[in-house]
Amino acid sequence: MNTENLIAIDVFCAQQEVETSFVLALHERGLVTITQMQMRYFVELEQLPRLEQLARMHYDLDINLEGIEALSHMLERVEGLQRELRELGERLGRYEPGSDT
Amino acid sequence: MAVDYYKILGVARDAKPEAIKAAYRKLARKLHPDLNPNDPKAKERFQEINTANEVLSDPESRKKYDKYGEQWQRGEEYEKAQQAQQRSRAGGSYGDFGGQGAADYADLFGDLFGGRGGRAPKFRGQDLSAELHLDLRAAAKTHKQTLTVNGKAIRITVPAGVANGQTIRIQGHGGPGANGGPNGDLYLTFRIAPDPNFxxxxxxxxxxxxxxxxxxxxxxxxxxxxxxxxxxxxxxxxxxxxxxxxxxxxxxxxxxxxxxxxxxxxxxxxxxxxxxxxxxxxxxxxxxxxxxxxxx
Known part of the structure; x- marks a missing residue:
C-alpha cells in the first residue's frame, strides 16, 4: 500500500494537541476514514483539512461529538447549495446580454 | 474610541473574565469560518471578535486597552514620550493624556511587570482572505502561481478546473499567532474572468x-x-x-x-x-x- 499520502494519527495528534480517542471517535461516526497498518492508525493527507476543521470545532468551539456530527451534515448541505447556486448563476449568465458566446 | 471590543463581544466594561470567555465562545460558534463556508461577512466579524477576545481575555492587555483605548499597544511608548516631555519641563502636570497622575502610572507598571501567574494563553493568528483572478484558460491548467499576501510571497499550485468563487484554505499562511499560538490560515477565493469564446x-x-x-x-x-x-x-x-x-x-x-x-x-x-x-x-x-x- 502506498504510504506516501498517509499521516500517522499519533503524529497528527501530537502536532495539533488533540487526543487520539477524539480522532477514533470521528472515525466511528464516519466523519473521517482511518487506516490501520501494523498496529498504527493513519489518515490520508487529503482528509487532513477536514480533520483539522473537526478538531477546531471540538477544541476551539467546545462542540461535542454529537454536535459535530449534526453540523457536518448541515455544512455538507450548505456547501452543496452554495455550489448549486454558483452553477445556476453561471447558467443564468449565459442568457444575459453580451454573453452569447 | 473607534473600536469598542466590549461592544463587539456584547459584554459590559466590568465583565468578569468568565463572562468574556462565554460571550466569545457563543459568538465564535456562530461566526467561525468553519461553520460559515464562503461567507466573507461572517469571516470579517469572526476576525473582529477574535481580536476583541485576544485583548480582553488577557488581563494585561485588557488593562492597557481600558486605559488607552484602541491604540493600547502603543500606549506604553506614548506614555514614555509623555514622561520624557514632562521631565524636560519645570514641574507641571502630566499633561492632557487621559488626565492620569503619576500614582496611576506606577500602578499600571506595577501590574505590567509584577508577574502574572500561569501560562500566557496561546492565540491562533487571524485568518486572512485573498482573491486570485484568473482567466478561464489559465484556470484550465494546473500551474504554479506566486502570490504576495501581507508582504510575504507564497507559491501555490492551482489545480486545473477550479471554479469561479471556489475558496481553498492554505494552512498557516494567515496572520501570525501570539504567545506561541499557530498562524491563522489564508482563504483564497478564485475569480475566473469570463472568456470571449466559451x-x-x-x-x-x-x-x-x-x-x-x-x-x-x-x-x-x-x-x-x-x-x-x-x-x-x-x-x-x-x-x-x-x-x-x-x-x-x-x-x-x-x-x-x-x-x-x-x-x-x-x-x-x-x-x-x-x-x-x-x-x-x-x-x-x-x-x-x-x-x-x-x-x-
Missing amino acids: SRVKNDLHATVDLDLYTAILGGELMLDTLDGTVKLTVKPETANGAVVKLKGKGYPIYKHEGQHGDLLVTFRVKLPTGLTEEQRVLFRQLADQPKTSTP
Whole structure:
C-alpha cells in the first residue's frame, strides 16, 4: 500500500494537541476514514483539512461529538447549495446580454 | 474610541473574565469560518471578535486597552514620550493624556511587570482572505502561481478546473499567532474572468459558432478552437439554426480528477447571406418555386 499520502494519527495528534480517542471517535461516526497498518492508525493527507476543521470545532468551539456530527451534515448541505447556486448563476449568465458566446 | 471590543463581544466594561470567555465562545460558534463556508461577512466579524477576545481575555492587555483605548499597544511608548516631555519641563502636570497622575502610572507598571501567574494563553493568528483572478484558460491548467499576501510571497499550485468563487484554505499562511499560538490560515477565493469564446457550466463548455447558410444546408467541415487546440468539426447537411453538437471530453478539466474533462457543446448560429447578387436572387427564386420540402 502506498504510504506516501498517509499521516500517522499519533503524529497528527501530537502536532495539533488533540487526543487520539477524539480522532477514533470521528472515525466511528464516519466523519473521517482511518487506516490501520501494523498496529498504527493513519489518515490520508487529503482528509487532513477536514480533520483539522473537526478538531477546531471540538477544541476551539467546545462542540461535542454529537454536535459535530449534526453540523457536518448541515455544512455538507450548505456547501452543496452554495455550489448549486454558483452553477445556476453561471447558467443564468449565459442568457444575459453580451454573453452569447 | 473607534473600536469598542466590549461592544463587539456584547459584554459590559466590568465583565468578569468568565463572562468574556462565554460571550466569545457563543459568538465564535456562530461566526467561525468553519461553520460559515464562503461567507466573507461572517469571516470579517469572526476576525473582529477574535481580536476583541485576544485583548480582553488577557488581563494585561485588557488593562492597557481600558486605559488607552484602541491604540493600547502603543500606549506604553506614548506614555514614555509623555514622561520624557514632562521631565524636560519645570514641574507641571502630566499633561492632557487621559488626565492620569503619576500614582496611576506606577500602578499600571506595577501590574505590567509584577508577574502574572500561569501560562500566557496561546492565540491562533487571524485568518486572512485573498482573491486570485484568473482567466478561464489559465484556470484550465494546473500551474504554479506566486502570490504576495501581507508582504510575504507564497507559491501555490492551482489545480486545473477550479471554479469561479471556489475558496481553498492554505494552512498557516494567515496572520501570525501570539504567545506561541499557530498562524491563522489564508482563504483564497478564485475569480475566473469570463472568456470571449466559451462559457462554463459545471465542467461543460458552451460555444456558439456562426454557420453560413450553404454549409448549414449542404453540410461541410469547419475548424473549431477548443481549450487544447483546434479540432475539425463535421457539420451535417440540413443543420438547423440553434442545433447543438456535443464534443465529448473537449470541455473543462474536472477539478482534482486528472485527465478527465467535461464536454464541449457547440451551438450553431446560421447566418443568412446578405448583399445577394442578381444571379443569386434568381437561384433562390428558383429554389422557392420548387415543391416545398418538409421542415422539421
